[in-house]
Amino acid sequence: MWAKRVASTTIAIVNPKGGVGKTTTVLCLAELLTDRSPVESPVVMVDLDPQAHLTALLGATNSPSIATTLQEQGAIGDRLVAAGDRLVAAGDRGWLLPGGLDLESAAVALARSPEGLLRLRQALAQPWPPLESLGKLDEQKTKPFLATSPAQTQSPLVLLDCPPGLGFWTLSALAAADGLLIPVQCQPLALRSLLALMETVASVRSQLNPNLRVVGVLPTMSERRAPWCDQVLAGLQDWAQASRGAIALFPPIPRSACFPKLTVDGKLLRSGLVRQRRSVVLQGYEAIAAVLVDRPSPTHPT
Ligand SMILES: Nc1ncnc2c1ncn2[C@@H]1O[C@H](COP(=O)(O)OP(=O)(O)O)[C@@H](O)[C@H]1O
Ligand SMILES: [Mg+2]
Structure with a gap:
């Protein structure tokens, strides 16, 4: 459990296909x-999608994104905003590093430099500020972080919300992550994007991040009695089995209207989450959370 103090762990939520449930999973x-x-292990969500849906859902579209800060090698801690207004349980433990359209131009600029793909990793490796002493979102806009001393350093669990495609920010996320989690929509052709992703993971491992591990795969929007859904689940099962236990196959998240409803606005997100807390639709997410809470070390998130 969390009693043991561990270094921060970074999990990238990745699938090159759009609309498969990455942001919902985060x-x-x-x-x-x-x-x-506990307070010393907060959760930091990072929106790496220029479309910035996560940022919008958490009501932070007016907050500056991390794009310029990464470009200028500033402290991304200065960009943190509290997620407590929109998530039920977040309190002082849920934080967002916002994304925005300027991630597009930042990607073009950073891609010119040989170490550009490592900029996110370097930024996440900086000591974290004392998150519990920060105010809520409104206060946050006017309140930059104070200097951090090593004694105040915390060990957050960082969730990277990747954009669709295998472009600059997805590669940056794979270069920065200890583990990746792959939501796969139970749809025909779903396994094709998985093949492309795994080729990219292999090349990121060999060139940028040898410790990158696949935490597991999460089937999303599963539907009973849909033949294509059974085919996707069978394919994922074969893949997980072939990994001899290294890759977990998490319980499928059923297709449910509650998820699109969650994302209408922040208030609905909060009240919707209250309603779903004990619901079967969150079982797959509960299983992943249990694995991540038990994270034994930063390089062995499974
Ligand atoms: N299990 C689910 N059942 C029904 N709709 C879902 C489910 N998971 C996600 N969605 C919806 O699918 C759409 C795409 O999900 P999203 O998380 O934004 O995908 P991505 O980040 O991969 O593009 C959203 O409208 C979301 O509410
Ligand atoms: Mg998304």
């Missing part, structure tokens, strides 16, 4: 994990 995991984490 939100649901943050909700469940902040509920279980």
Whole structure:
């Protein structure tokens, strides 16, 4: 459990296909994990998608994104905003590093430099500020972080919400992560994007991040009695079995109207999450949260 102090752990939520549930997974995991984490192990969500849906859902579209800060090698801690207004359990433990359209231009600029792909990793490796002493979102806009002393350093669990595709920010996330979690929508052709992803993971391992591990795969939007859904689940099962236990196959998240409803606005997100807390639709997310809470070391998140 969290009693043991560990270094920060970074999990990238990745699938090159759009609309498979990456952002929903980040939100649901943050909700469940902040509920279980003590103050010294907060959850930091990072929005790496220029479309910035996560940022919008957490009501932070007016907050500056991390793009310029990463470009200028500033402290990304200065960009943190509290997620407590929108997640039920977040309190002082749920934080967001916002994304925005300027991630596009930052990617173009950073891609010119040989170490550009490592900039996110370097930024996340900096000591974290004392998150519990920060105010809520409104206060946050006017209140930059104070200097951090090593004694105040914390060990957050960092969730990277990746954009679709295998472009600059997805590669940066894979270079920065200890582990990756792959939501796979139970749809025909779902396994094709998985193959492309695994080729990219292999090349990131060999060139940038040898410790990158696949934590597991999460089937999303599963539907009973849909033949294509059974095919995808069978394919994922084969893949997990072939990994001899290294890759977990988490319980499928059923297709449920509660998820699109969650994302209408922040208030609904909060009240929707309250309603779903004990629901079967969150079981897959609960299983992942249990694995991440038990994280034994930063390089062995499973
Ligand atoms: N289990 C689910 N059942 C039904 N709709 C879902 C489910 N998970 C996600 N969605 C919806 O699917 C859409 C895409 O999800 P999102 O998390 O934004 O995907 P991504 O980040 O991969 O693009 C959103 O409208 C979301 O509310
Ligand atoms: Mg998304």
